[in-house]
Amino acid sequence: MTSQRKLPADGWSEQLIESFLGELSLMDSNNFPSNCGVGEREARLASGLVSRRHFHLGHGIGRSGDLTEPQPKAAGSSVINRLTNDLALDALRAAGLRTARACFVVPMATGMTVTLCLLTLRHSRPRARYVIWPRIDQKSCFKAIVTAGFEPIVIENELDGDELRTGIDDVQRAIVAKGAENILCVLSTTSCFAPRGIDRLEELGALCRDHSIPHVINNAYGVQSSKCMHEIQQAARTGRVDVVVQSTDKNFMVPVGGAIVAGFDKALVDSISKNYPGRASAAPSVDLLITLLALGAEGWKARLQERKRMYTELQQRMMQLAERHGERLLLTRNNPISIGMTLTGRGGDRTELTQIGSMLYTRCVSGTRVIAPGDTKVIAGHQFEGWGAHHSHYPHAYLTAAAAIGITETDVERFIGQLDKVLARWRRDRPPPAAPSPAPAG
């Protein structure tokens, strides 16, 4: 296994995985029976409970110089770290990023990992002050730029039918206006809440190539979608893509706390891992390793297929439900995960609309978002009109639901049932809604 560097075809039993980790763990110096430690960091673990849950691995990953460098004191941990990165690369390729050349797991969530990537790019672009960022209304994406010390150039999305797509002309204008050498990178996005679609990655990749600007893709939960992965792959083939950042928890069903930095140029990926100062937690790597071994190549592909099937299922069921309630789905061909449904009943009243969200939550439905036009939010000095909708003036109030990896028939069943009840109740005392405007051709 440690030499093959690929996912096993069939998943391993937990018993086998534990046995494997147990053997590796015994290779770390803190687990040598006759070891004596007189350094300042000897992976001593005070609590047996903590020790066991980490399989007695205490040294973390990385060395002061590099997140991917082996630690002499911790041969087992080093193998785990390398192997996880190998298997993660294999899993990304299987999911569609066929020509990815290198990747590594960072024990930080997507936002902070994007920050680390931007900080690394700074070394090769010392004059750069700006990051061009097609708007996506997730706070941590925006903050990742600000935390890294750069000024975001927010590119408003264009309305195409119901769907929101990259304002590609605005991107071009911004490059010219600010000067390519002053721009650290374009930070685009794949996965996002409807009605925003995947960014126009090929066009952005072409612009980046033409202006020699790095292109970082926030692929937070896009690994689970073959469409997201395909579009990244295309952009990399025809234009420029430097780094792709994805969440481990959102794509691989592990606890929050890890991200994978992947790229098509090994040297660049290495430079990011080398830019991380010091060691780091091994927990996200170990979680991912266990999960990938448990799934195997077949299990991983089956999960991806199943998700796609559930997306169709969710879409069908929501469409029928929408019809029953005089609503309709938003037509968003470029969003393969999240689905929006109009909420037209006295739609202007934000307070009443957001009640729907809390009514659902108290009925154990988590994850829906209700967006009513008109919210304004200031983040790090930047004012976002129509916050939540990825657009200053989106024309509809709506609700979103996502078919994310791991969703089950039962989830869909329950969601549709509860949403049906909630909408019925919500409308009971309200005047009949005006029919929603039909979706213009996308």
Added chain:
Amino acid sequence: MTSQRKLPADGWSEQLIESFLGELSLMDSNNFPSNCGVGEREARLASGLVSRRHFHLGHGIGRSGDLTEPQPKAAGSSVINRLTNDLALDALRAAGLRTARACFVVPMATGMTVTLCLLTLRHSRPRARYVIWPRIDQKSCFKAIVTAGFEPIVIENELDGDELRTGIDDVQRAIVAKGAENILCVLSTTSCFAPRGIDRLEELGALCRDHSIPHVINNAYGVQSSKCMHEIQQAARTGRVDVVVQSTDKNFMVPVGGAIVAGFDKALVDSISKNYPGRASAAPSVDLLITLLALGAEGWKARLQERKRMYTELQQRMMQLAERHGERLLLTRNNPISIGMTLTGRGGDRTELTQIGSMLYTRCVSGTRVIAPGDTKVIAGHQFEGWGAHHSHYPHAYLTAAAAIGITETDVERFIGQLDKVLARWRRDRPPPAAPSPAPAG
């Protein structure tokens, strides 16, 4: 427990801790029996093995806005996060940082956490480009500055007898030369390898106060030493200290991967937690929580006392051993953890000296460092003469060993035994060493 916000007097049994975590875990929405999730992040865990080792906690800590903010979907995780920060503050105070006002656990090791602090300070000092940094030869400290995008002003240490202390006049000169407003902060250090001592924190604190420059203290493994904690406390009382960063693994015997950001001003500490973009791994918090509950206040103090006792023990035993081999200990009154011993036999030959380190390692002694004069290293464009010794021209070759928290009698016993054999063997075929020069008065 969740309302007291203090360490329990006596440690809890593992059974009780697991029961407590189990109850909290059932409060997270992913563990509700009838939950259905249609969001993009529902804390679904593919592997039962992963789920169990995290007590079925999947949502991590923090919200897009803030590492310390509660998550509505994850009430249990939120309690764990808050409680951990409360107990950590109590533990820091018990260890000597009596007037600390706030702290939080970051799931990143010390280096990256220092980077995060520097990035936060940038927002209030947009013109600043420099970080003043009394030299300490640990790569990740230096890299923390560079990764954050700042230029380190390296302050050479002064030789005071055997000991290396802060070049305080050079700090003052650097402030004047660069201009206070161009300086992001002074980044000082407490814990370090001998013969470097704790930085002159009071003097640095006074300079920072006088020039209105933030003062960040890298207290990596200083929590375990009442001397380190006392000097920070003094500097905060008499001068300026903004942030103190400490490792969880080095001080609290948990796996690598967490740090505590502490301070004397709640607003500043909060601004750092708010600067972290997105959620983060709960694993380091959970590890620390388990460990603090298992220790209790009494257990924590007992561990600190025991470490101090072991330091004296290690010092005595090394002194006797040094005498037997014609060596002597370096006199470093301001280093309460690490101990240096001269290596005088044909000391100029670096290769031969470093053999001692590998001979020890193959005998299961981990953590010693052998420093031979004359190494030069370039890190991020900066050239360090005499790398490893915290000084360009340290006059002795030497070996260090540390009495870090958790060290046992057996560790010391074995170390002394193995070192004795190694030194005997190493000298066998060599000419008798010249007597080491006596230590000048400190």
Added chain:
Amino acid sequence: MTSQRKLPADGWSEQLIESFLGELSLMDSNNFPSNCGVGEREARLASGLVSRRHFHLGHGIGRSGDLTEPQPKAAGSSVINRLTNDLALDALRAAGLRTARACFVVPMATGMTVTLCLLTLRHSRPRARYVIWPRIDQKSCFKAIVTAGFEPIVIENELDGDELRTGIDDVQRAIVAKGAENILCVLSTTSCFAPRGIDRLEELGALCRDHSIPHVINNAYGVQSSKCMHEIQQAARTGRVDVVVQSTDKNFMVPVGGAIVAGFDKALVDSISKNYPGRASAAPSVDLLITLLALGAEGWKARLQERKRMYTELQQRMMQLAERHGERLLLTRNNPISIGMTLTGRGGDRTELTQIGSMLYTRCVSGTRVIAPGDTKVIAGHQFEGWGAHHSHYPHAYLTAAAAIGITETDVERFIGQLDKVLARWRRDRPPPAAPSPAPAG
């Protein structure tokens, strides 16, 4: 849960089960934080590993007087014990023993448990020396009688077509010959290897009723079959059934080591639990409790249904395979679990036939039995002709396979595949077999 005394409708998550056991465990005195023990048995556990795997339960079940009596020192363990017995009764009823009135779990496997039942019956029948036992060729059943100190009267089975059924006339003759008051009980059997069928329980029950002889049923793995359970229920309704003994591992998929003693008269069942001298291991009870909570009533019934379906599947597949190889299935309408298939090729050669078994085992097929006529075995002084076939002169050589609870499609698939290969290979160099004789009408 602890008051309902019934299986939960839906199974519990492992998380919930662990949390429940954790709470109960804290009620045992050895887990009180301030307990001090000065008895000779204080449930101190030397190894944390052992303690954890038993959820810190150390006191076992029962008291010196009675396996079902609560222990004052161990309130939690006592609840677990009582609850397990309640849920086991509910599960037996759901499986078809509708009028069962009492049962308890014994931490001994079926054989030793039958011994305990016989030893208890002795107290009310002090003159009895014999146990009437319709032959079944499983060593431990026979030994259970001998170990208890009784003399087995072995009743040869009658050949009815392919099938072996109770020699009911011989039973009657034996009762008369030995004298009813000298007979401790009739020990009949439900589940067994084909071609033996379930004993004629109604006829045996009638005889026992008429002669006032106790009737003990060895229902080792019959709980999983509605037919076995139905026939027991019928015999109890129309005739006499005193005690029914069943294995926990064979019916409930827990590790080997427990049995359930059930009956239709609470006083009799209690007298057996009271006859057990001393305490006993709680492990089999805890395993069964966990499993029953995890299954719930729905899960339990689904498992039973699934097994029945798999029996039909296995039968169909074996029938097709038999045809391909010129063999046929033995017609055994009264065996709902085990299936026999003739092996006619030069059938007289025992050594060659038993090769088939080892060829299968080396191909990872476990559990088949190959029976060639002519084996004789002496157990405890009794000579069994034709050992293995439940009959002195069974006319066929054959192989058996069982559709036991938990068997999967994959098991059947692999078994048929391997058996096909093995039979093909085994016959390759042999003369064509004579056609097997047709099954006479059952």
Added chain:
Amino acid sequence: MTSQRKLPADGWSEQLIESFLGELSLMDSNNFPSNCGVGEREARLASGLVSRRHFHLGHGIGRSGDLTEPQPKAAGSSVINRLTNDLALDALRAAGLRTARACFVVPMATGMTVTLCLLTLRHSRPRARYVIWPRIDQKSCFKAIVTAGFEPIVIENELDGDELRTGIDDVQRAIVAKGAENILCVLSTTSCFAPRGIDRLEELGALCRDHSIPHVINNAYGVQSSKCMHEIQQAARTGRVDVVVQSTDKNFMVPVGGAIVAGFDKALVDSISKNYPGRASAAPSVDLLITLLALGAEGWKARLQERKRMYTELQQRMMQLAERHGERLLLTRNNPISIGMTLTGRGGDRTELTQIGSMLYTRCVSGTRVIAPGDTKVIAGHQFEGWGAHHSHYPHAYLTAAAAIGITETDVERFIGQLDKVLARWRRDRPPPAAPSPAPAG
């Protein structure tokens, strides 16, 4: 390890033990990745929680014929079983039974295991009806005889000073009266509550030798006492000892549920293991194996030493306390574990005396026994006068406490503290007690 058959000198870490069990477990056929099972017992485990707590071992120990026979389907379990028996023998020898030749672990507690031994002896002594049993007031010992179907000949103890010793003349008279060939065995006892001492094993052994009567020793918790073990060893050397039965939980600090059958003649011990009908739970063996590996030879001996030290400590502290309260310790030189203290205050009132026990229990003191003269109990038709005191007319009311293996300084400290308070309170409203009579010379 598996070939050495001896305790490791130093204990193993839990990590190593788990790794070792994990490897063995993978050798059982139910854990082969490609296994397919078509038998009636395939060690399928429905619950993952159950599977993990048993290290995925499901096949139990033993085969239909013999508790110590290997199972072809379960190579790992078989190794575990054999190894446990080997290490148990080594541990018994280290504890003083130097010439023991064989032993095996039975997954039944002491009482039922004694029953099994008696049932086995029956085969070689078919005429025997009686068991000679020097009285000990523990119900399960007496019941072990009755359950096996024998008639106990109760031998009243003789009062020797405070102490109760074997009525050796009565034993001899009983042998003559009943006829040696009608006596199954003498069942003697080592460990018991004060003031009964160890039976006069040498004298009993000589009588058994002279009359050719088997001698079974109930050594329930005597392994922990070098005195008990020494006296057994002596009796075996100079007279006759057939079987020695000891509890695993009381001597080795594992959960209740196992016993060790040991002897000086391998064939006899084997005949008992062969008499067990069927397989049995592996849990008690696995618990003992883990514990013995964790202790190692050094740890085991240290525990035994520590217990002896604690006995002296408990005795001293109780003596001082007794003096303060006008009581005295019972002088029982032949009881190395349990200590009695007179309770003279209005001693005739049984109800008031037994209050002391409940007052202690509500103060978290478990394990004391308060014995007031005059209780009569009928067990299985036999009437015991003065039940609890091992004697029909013991002259004192008293309380016992035991220094059993694993007892700590804290236990003793708390016990003395609570007993002090309870006695003070109990006497407060009572007339001053008469001074207890001095102990006559033993």
